[in-house]
Amino acid sequence: MPITAYEWIAGPAPEPELTRFGEIPLFREGLYHLKDGCYAWMVPNGSWGETNIGLIDCGGESVLIDTCWDPNLTRSMLSHMQPVLQHSPVEYLINTHGDGDHCWGNQLLAAKPIYATRACAAGMRHYSPASLRALTHTGRVLKRLPLGSLRLFGHYMSGMFSPYDFSEVTLTEPNQTFSGEQTLTVRGREIVMLEVGPGHTDGDAFVWIPDRSVLYAGDVIFTGVTPVMWAGPVENICRALQRVLEMKPAVIVPGHGPLATQMDIQHLLDYWEFLQDNLHPLSTRGMSSYDAACEVAASKSFRQQPFARWDSPERIVTNARNLYREWGIDEPSLPGTLQTMNLFRQQACLAFSMAEASPTVMRHLSR
Numbered sequence: 001m002p003i004t005a006y007e008w009i010a011g012p013a014p015e016p017e018l019t020r021f022g023e024i025p026l027f028r029e030g031l032y033h034l035k036d037g038c039y040a041w042m043v044p045n046g047s048w049g050e051t052n053i054g055l056i057d058c059g060g061e062s063v064l065i066d067t068c069w070d071p072n073l074t075r076s077m078l079s080h081m082q083p084v085l086q087h088s089p090v091e092y093l094i095n096t097h098g099d100g101d102h103c104w105g106n107q108l109l110a111a112k113p114i115y116a117t118r119a120c121a122a123g124m125r126h127y128s129p130a131s132l133r134a135l136t137h138t139g140r141v142l143k144r145l146p147l148g149s150l151r152l153f154g155h156y157m158s159g160m161f162s163p164y165d166f167s168e169v170t171l172t173e174p175n176q177t178f179s180g181e182q183t184l185t186v187r188g189r190e191i192v193m194l195e196v197g198p199g200h201t202d203g204d205a206f207v208w209i210p211d212r213s214v215l216y217a218g219d220v221i222f223t224g225v226t227p228v229m230w231a232g233p234v235e236n237i238c239r240a241l242q243r244v245l246e247m248k249p250a251v252i253v254p255g256h257g258p259l260a261t262q263m264d265i266q267h268l269l270d271y272w273e274f275l276q277d278n279l280h281p282l283s284t285r286g287m288s289s290y291d292a293a294c295e296v297a298a299s300k301s302f303r304q305q306p307f308a309r310w311d312s313p314e315r316i317v318t319n320a321r322n323l324y325r326e327w328g329i330d331e332p333s334l335p336g337t338l339q340t341m342n343l344f345r346q347q348a349c350l351a352f353s354m355a356e357a358s359p360t361v362m363r364h365l366s367r
Contacts (some may be wrong), residue, residue: 003042003259007033010080019044020163021359026224027258031055031081034251035212037189039084041077046225046257047311047359048160049101053077054094054207054216054253057084058186061091065207065216066255067105070165074105092186094193095174096218096255097201098123099230100132106172115184116174117195120203129169131337136161138341149349152363153341156348159362196220196240198231204240213250223257223264225311227271232322234272241269257311271307278302279320283329290346293320297350311358314351318343 004027011030019025025044032040041053054065062085068074078085095103095116103124106114140158184191190210197204200219207216219227220240229237244252244265252260278301282292293316302308321343324331333339351363 001259003027003032006259009033009039009083012076012080019047019359020050021045021047021159021361023047023359031084034253035214038209038212038214038251039081040216040253040259041081042253042258045311045358046222046254049164050256051101052253052255052257055081055084055090056186056189056191056209057088058189060088061186062088063092063094063184063186063191064090064109065094066096066102066218067093067108069101069104071105071108071168072165074108077105078108092184094184094191094205094207095120096207096216097197097204098126099201099219100127100129100169102218102255104129104166104169104171107170110172113176114172114174115176115178115182115193117193117197117203117205118177118179119195119197120201120205121174121177123202124171124173127337127340128171129166132161133166134337135341135344136166149345152348152352153345155364156351156362157344159359159364162361196243197236199233199237199240200227200229200231202231206240206244208247208249213248214253215244215247215249215251216253217244217255217260219255221252221254221260221265221268222310223254223260225257226307226313226315227268227319228312228315229319229322233326234276234323238269238272241265267306270305274302274305274307275316275319275323279323280327283324283327289320289324289329289331290317293317294350294353296320297354309356312351313354313357314347317347317350 008028009031015028023045027044029043032042034040037057039055043050049069056063093109093112093114098120135157180195182193192208194206196206204220254260278296279292296302297316334342351357
């Protein structure tokens with residue numbers, strides 16, 4: 001069902017007319033009651049850092065699933081959750097994976113048990129708040145350069161990070177880790193943590209509430225937003241998506257975007273199959289992953305697909321790069337953060353060439 005079918009509990013007031021990136025909201029930001037004791041903090045429209053968060057009220061204690069990209073947004077969210085938290089304070093936190101927009105608010109709950117896969121905990125150390133602060137500064141500098149790919153990169157990165165403040169982030173890692181599957185029982189309610197990574201990241205996990213048939217999927221599932229594969233293999237992502245189809249949850253909370261349906265899951269499977277089918281022949285002809293991504297994104301067959309209208313279609317650049325790596329194709333690579341910056345530079349170039357790509361702010365030179 002669409003999110004509007006569920007009860008909106010609380011959120012920013014007055015209701016913002018635009019999203020953090022200046023887009024028309026597809027739904028209202030805030031806390032929604034999904035099923036008995038199951039809630040979701042939903043942020044339109046699901047672009048960079050517009051992250052969905054889970055909340056499970058276990059009757060006197062609550063379990064929070066993920067935090068926001070910075071402490072300020074996490075504080076704001078927790079304050080709006082007070083209708084629930086005033087009688088069931090957060091006593092447990094689960095991180096579905098290690099991307100900063102799902103865990104950089106952890107410091108506000110550092111004294112609580114924080115659960116994640118072992119791979120997620122290890123992956124959180126791979127990049128730091130300082131690196132994103134540096135990227136934010138770099139973007140502001142580069143956007144002032146004469147027209148060129150570095151200027152496009154500067155606008156892209158400035159737009160991506162402008163809604164967020166990483167200045168006071170203290171990286172707070174999970175203190176309770178698991179592999180495979182673990183059940184957390186809180187006041188009689190079973191909360192099942194299912195490791196499904198590596199895929200989107202090295203340490204992805206689902207959080208499943210079996211007695212309410214509610215699934216909190218993290219970033220294995222994006223709705224109306226182009227998924228991104230940082231780790232792979234793609235086979236694991238598709239296996240996890242197939243698992244969701246078999247589970248048939250009553251409610252699916254994606255990491256980003258509106259609540260997902262079974263059809264949305266199938267569209268994600270179609271996206272990953274389409275990329276493999278169309279990129280692999282180009283790779284065998286010796287085309288670079290970037291050139292192949294641009295050719296596929298510009299093709300008539302891509303433009304006719306539902307996913308051509310998803311937010312951030314330029315993520316195909318990163319997905320192509322990592323598919324090439326899976327196929328054993330070595331491409332020139334820069335060390336560490338420089339390689340990430342170069343991928344974002346390439347994504348910026350592609351985004352600026354796509355007239356309908358959203359969010360517009362990240363490819364608009366006048367901003």
